[in-house]
Amino acid sequence: MEDFSFQHRARQRAGGTRQTAIIGVVASGNLEVLVERVLPDVECQLEIKTAAVGFGEVWNAVTADFVARYSPGGLKFSINDGGARPDTVSLRLAQAVRLIEEDGQ
Amino acid sequence: MLMSTNAETRGTTTTWRRGREARDARIEAGSRLARGKVVEARDATRLMEAVVRPGDRVCLEGDNQKQADLLSSALLAVDPAKVNGLHMVQSGVVLPEHLDLFDRGVAKRLDYAYSGPQSARIARMLFGGKIELGAVHTYLELFARYFIDLTPHVALIAAVSADREGNLYTGPNTEDTPTVVEATAFKDGVVIAQVNEIVDRVPRVDIPADRVHFIVEAEKPFFVEPLFTRDPAAITEGQILTAMLAIKGIYAPYGVQRLNHGIGFSTAAIELLLPTYGEKLGLKGKIASHFALNPHPALIPAIESGWVQQIHSFGSEVGMDEYIRARSDIYFTGPDGSLRSNRAFCQTAGLYACDMFIGSTLQIDLQGNSSTVTTSRIAGFGGAPNMGADARGRRHPSEPWLKAGGEADPQGSALLRRGRKLVVQIGETFGDKNVPLFVEKLDAITLAEKLNLELAPIMIYGDDVTHIVTEEGVANLLLCRDAVEREQAIRGVAGYTEVGRGRDRNMVERLRQRDVIRRPEDLGINPLDADRSMLAARSIKDLVHWSGGLYAPPSKFRNW
Amino acid sequence: MTAPFKHAAQFPEGRASTTSFNEASARTRVALLLDAGSFVEFIGPEQREVSPHLKVFDLPEQFNDGIVVGRGRLDGAPVFVAAQEGRFMGGAFGEVHGAKLIGLLRAAREMVSIPVLILFDTGGVRLQEANAGELAIAEIMRAMMEARMAGVKVVGLIGGRSGCYGGGGLIAGCCSALAVSEPGRIAVSGPEVIETNRGVEEFDSRDRALVWRTMGGKNRRLLGAADVFTDDTIQGFRDAALELLGLVGAFDLDKLKAEQVRLADRLRSFGTCEDAVDIWTAEGVAHAESIPDLPADQFISLANKIGRTSRDAR
């Protein structure tokens, strides 16, 4: 296992009011993303635990692009990864944002 | 003056029938074991020893799918003192016995096209010098050489049934048989067929009796592997996204109606999206109507929804027999109702009569060359290069072909301009175990260096590739004007691979302005919409339902 | 005490009828099975109660340790629900995973009036914490029987990709009633285990038709091990759960005795059968070999005609 933590400045606060959301399942080539609205509006944090060792640069690039594209301000993402491909990671991150921006509790 | 090597001077007379006489002698030797043409299975090895001579070129049918397994075991069991040094000329090296022949010294030299399941062992044996390699071919190439310089002395083939005269019914998996028999029987070779059963009357005559010299009845049916069944349950969201990009970004703008699909999950996803996503885009009747394609079960929903008009097949697929029989408007069938496949014709159709090939690969380099070779595996080429190559001899126009040609050469005179076949590589930027699809140097080149090959085993050359589709978008290489643009276009869809991260962001953005690269958002596709609920079938069972119960999947694909 | 956790995605109306139970995640199954928006999770993922044992093996954890437990409503009435995530470590029972279900069953025993739905999806004991997983299963069986003796209804729903294997099969055997779909499988030893122990001649684990006709939903329904057979949709399982909750009563000695008779009778009737097809033939089914291909509606009427059930006998 390898752990990473990334802090980013986001352009703006993520939409919606929901406090938490979760998407995905930890399995070979798959991951779960828990997202929580717990940070100041312009901050974004990603905590990653991954089974695939040696992909730090890829994670850095994927998460930087993700933050630039979705501006998930105020959100903390906690990821358990079973060795997913970067495209799956990007997709789950986007799904997590969509979910927490939905109306609901 | 050119001396014919076939003519031999005996005393004062010249004989031109040396081959015929040798063939007659072989048949004479084999006939001692036969009743008419029928040889008992237990005598099959003795038949080999009687008919096959040291150094012969032998085609042991070895197709992509069906295997003359009884005859390969029989040949393997010969006394190497009697039969040795054979030169095997067969399209598929599939069974372990095919390589055991070389270990035993029965065979020495090999010319082939495809070695899927034996790809690792064949690599080891080449390294170890156990096999003297002629060349690795594409199917059409090897078939062509059967008629020029690799004509078999003996062909060992497989058929479903035979009558006592030797008329053969090859069934849905006709595959290579007519080609092999044509080359062998009409050039003084001996044809030996293993059949599942001997019947009074064959359902249809695929091979006429006068081309068949011996028949062996096998105890169990010849082996056929279901190679073209893709379980929809295994299709991922990423593959669905790439499939959506391909449909909207390539099929639609070029209006591709005549095409061939590879066997990967991405193309299976395309097949399963036609009746749903394709329908929503209003593309029915405008794309994907005529195929050179094996009977892919994944295409059933599109067929049932009226998308497909006609399919010609290289081989068949396990479990599809009844469905094909009931859909003769779509497939090529014989008077008996069952599929008639033919690899040589279908490969030709894929080369000349299709406007697009789309398939996946293991590695793509910065020039767009692609290969399925890794340093420890030599899988051969099969048919993909025939599909995935521009046919320079093509002369008939079609809209996609002309449009692609125009994009490649916008300045040229329309009347003189060649069209271009669309050759599309589709895949995810990372494959199994996070292995990148894009690389700086192909493993194929490393392998060629290690083996001292004259040519690296390139599946599809970069100059034939017109588009690359990944989850990052569609790269249209036809619109690239130089090698630098081409490289950046490839890097631009290579995602987070090292190749992708090494892109020139500014140049990639400029290429995007020119539609050389089209991102999902440029095509109006939201990656979040790529959902398995879009698939017309999400399981093998769904495919059975679509087929009205006619598709009978093999046991390994069932979950009921 | 931590607050209950609500996070479920909102699904459009009718989604339960088109969503495969087999394919869906545990979370989606629960969201679509219960009345819309009614599910409240206990110890949700934000609590990060992961397995303490997986790091020893350098394996990834999941925030809910592969099981979702909570309460919700089914047709307006309160239910407790537990759903295993068959894709995380094969849905296997570990210490935390199992303890969540134990706690739920213990609460149900005290409440009595609230039934429990268990959406099984498990390969059995989690290897990396085998002792804790095995013991959790024993505790679940105990807690379940205590709850049932107190009058609680416990309905098992089986149609996940990992099936219901190992100790999961024993827990299923302790439920008041089971609903099963065609892809659902119930057994103790998995196909590979049997093949390893007995050889490929006895059981070819790659022969999936053999696996399913031996352990799959149809055989289990025909034997009466499961009382309801449903199409593989979440709506189908919802309907089945409602039907079964209306049928089952409290556990008592009569049911235990009836089960002894039911199982002894099964052994007498089918003990010498070599294959499921032999059992079905012995049941008087013509062309028994075609049962795996029967569509659901035809199969259900056949099963009802044969009429084997474990109702009041489990």
Add this chain to the structure above:
Amino acid sequence: MTLDDILTCLFPDGHDVKNDNGVVAGSATLRSGAEALVIGVADKTALGVDEAIRLSGHVLDSFAQGRGPILVLVDSDSQRMSKRDELLGLNEFLAHLAKSLIYADMHHQPTIGILYGHSAAGALLATGLATRVLVGVPGATPAVMDLPSMAKVTKLSMEALQEKAKSTPVFAPGLSNLVQMGAVHVTWNDAVSLAEQLDALLANMPDAHDRRDALGRERGGRLKAAEIAERVRDLALHSH
């Protein structure tokens, strides 16, 4: 230890317990003079449908005959891993046996499992782990999962697994690990009369509450189970 050894040690006052191809059943006289039902699996026999139905039959029959305790002697293999057993629904037979024991225990026939030999997986669940108190006899070799199988699945070497087993009781075979987990309540002392120890246990039987998770916490083998179960229970009881 053989079945005869354990029977002789446990029941000096006599018994009519028979071993029929590994299926153990009969009655025995306790030190107190009371009768107990004795069932079990001997000789490392696999527990299949045929064995399970006979054992549950004995338990059910005992309900009519009075209210003595039930002793479950265990020296079994795993569940029988065969096509036939699974075809016939082995899970139901094993569950039924466990249910019979749990029912008895809840209805004035306290159950005691005595693990004196081997056991594993489904067989252990249906016998020893379905009793109120599980006793370990020194020399018993329970193995929920054997290490070679684990090595195969986890792709770790035997050495690596054995090394890990030193730091945690949670996965490796062995009686002491099950004691630490709370699965085995007590290990008897084989230097002292087993009959006396049984007598002492019967005189001091805990009530029918399942406290194995608390035991596991006390012994440091399962630090999470009791807490998690308790938290879920509380949430469930108070979430309305």
